[in-house]
Amino acid sequence: xxxxxxxxxxxxxxxxxxxxxxxxxxxxxxxxxxxxxxxxxxxxxxxxxxxxxxxxxxxxxxxxxxxxxxxxxxxxxxxxxxxxxxxxxxxxxxxxxxxxxxxxxxxxxxxxxxxxxxxxxxxxxxxxxxxxxxxxxxxxxxxxxxxxxxxxxxxxxxxxxxxxxxxxxxxxxxxxxxxxxxxxxxxxxxxxxxxxxxxxxxxxxxxxxxxxxxxxxxxxxxxxxxxxxxxxxxxxxxxxxxxxxxxxxxxxxxxxxxxxxxxxxxxxxxxxxxxxxxxxxxxxx
Numbered sequence: 001x002x003x004x005x006x007x008x009x010x011x012x013x014x015x016x017x018x019x020x021x022x023x024x025x026x027x028x029x030x031x032x033x034x035x036x037x038x039x040x041x042x043x044x045x046x047x048x049x050x051x052x053x054x055x056x057x058x059x060x061x062x063x064x065x066x067x068x069x070x071x072x073x074x075x076x077x078x079x080x081x082x083x084x085x086x087x088x089x090x091x092x093x094x095x096x097x098x099x100x101x102x103x104x105x106x107x108x109x110x111x112x113x114x115x116x117x118x119x120x121x122x123x124x125x126x127x128x129x130x131x132x133x134x135x136x137x138x139x140x141x142x143x144x145x146x147x148x149x150x151x152x153x154x155x156x157x158x159x160x161x162x163x164x165x166x167x168x169x170x171x172x173x174x175x176x177x178x179x180x181x182x183x184x185x186x187x188x189x190x191x192x193x194x195x196x197x198x199x200x201x202x203x204x205x206x207x208x209x210x211x212x213x214x215x216x217x218x219x220x221x222x223x224x225x226x227x228x229x230x231x232x233x234x235x236x237x238x239x240x241x242x243x244x245x246x247x248x249x250x251x252x253x254x255x256x257x258x259x260x261x262x263x264x265x266x267x268x269x270x271x272x273x274x275x276x277x278x279x280x281x282x283x284x285x
Contacts, residue, residue: 002199004028005053005095007036007086008060012155013100016192017057024196029053033060038082048089055199056090057098058083061133065104065126066247072125080132087140096144096205098195099137102130103151103183103211108251113215116149116207116260124248134207147207148195151254152221155188156284161218165225166282169235179219179238183254184211187275194269203264209256212272224273228282 004021008014009030021028029051036047038060048056061079062068068075083099090097104127105120122128137145154160162185168175194210216224223233241250258268269275276282 002026003052003054005048005051005056006030007038007056007058008033011059011061011063012153012158012160012188013191014057014059015157016155016188017059017195020189020192020196036060038086039077041082041085044082044085045089045092048086048093048095052093053095055096055098056086057100057195058086059100061100062126062129065124068125068129069247072129075125075129076132079126079129080136083133084136084140087137087145090144091141094144096146096199097137097141098146098148098199099133100191100195101134101147101149102127103149103254103256104251105131105134105149106251106254108181108253110253110255113255113257114209115257116209123251126248138206141205143205145205146198146203148198148210149207149256150186150191150210151256152183152185152211153188153191154185154279154281156279156281161185161221162225162276162281163284165222166229169226169229169231174235174237175222176237176239176243177219177222178241178244179217180240181250181252181254182215182217184213184215184256185221185272185276186211186269187279187281189279190269190275194266197266198264201264201266203266206260206263208260208264209258210269211256211258212269212275213258214271214273215255216272224276225282228277
């Protein structure tokens with residue numbers, strides 16, 4: 001039976017992944033941030049060697065996109081240098097490593113979904129640090145490193161767009177939401193399931209895109225949320241990125257292609273609308 005180790009286990013993906021593995025009877029060691037800090041290289045190596053897992057899924061990350069613009073060195077210490085330390089530790093014990101990454105490694109200028117082999121070109125500090133983590137895994141573990149890019153992740157816990165829109169609808173708000181950024185809302189439960197499937201598929205190492213299928217804008221997603229909540233979607237108004245400036249520039253189009261799943265013998269993940277309806281995240285508020 002596969003022995004799993006999860007870092008960043010208190011986040012959206014880590015929580016869903018640990019729960020899925022435990023329900024399936026899989027042995028899993030899940031470590032939260034205060035239990036394992038990726039910036040502590042000695043601790044990383046000691047813990048991996050003590051646990052000797054078969055698969056390590058690194059859900060630990062610096063995810064504060066805007067803060068990374070002025071604190072890139074700190075973000076890189078977690079998303080890049082820390083990931084390399086974990087990959088090196090995996091190499092020592094012969095463990096495979098799955099590294100979740102981001103659509104933000106792309107610049108958003110494409111007109112069609114980005115394939116797995118598209119050349120990354122991040123336009124913000126967060127994307128640069130996530131790309132550093134990708135390269136660390138692929139270089140350090142050429143025979144056992146997997147990069148799983150995802151996007152617009154949400155869950156019943158943690159800070160995410162779905163929960164924010166649900167709260168605003170309950171407060172009677174009429175939010176203005178950006179309509180010129182396009183991507184793929186992805187339920188953390190589906191993402192966790194795909195990571196488990198990938199680990200058991202015998203797929204070759206490399207890059208995979210794990211997002212729910214289809215695409216929409218933040219505005220389109222907000223209207224769908226209001227509709228599913230039984231509210232009038234007309235309450236949501238469309239604004240542009242220029243109307244909502246952020247410290248870190250966002251890619252205008254970061255839709256990911258899913259051709260890589262053919263290598264794994266797995267179908268693409270289901271449509272984002274179906275996942276949203278069945279996730280129960282809206283009911284959780």
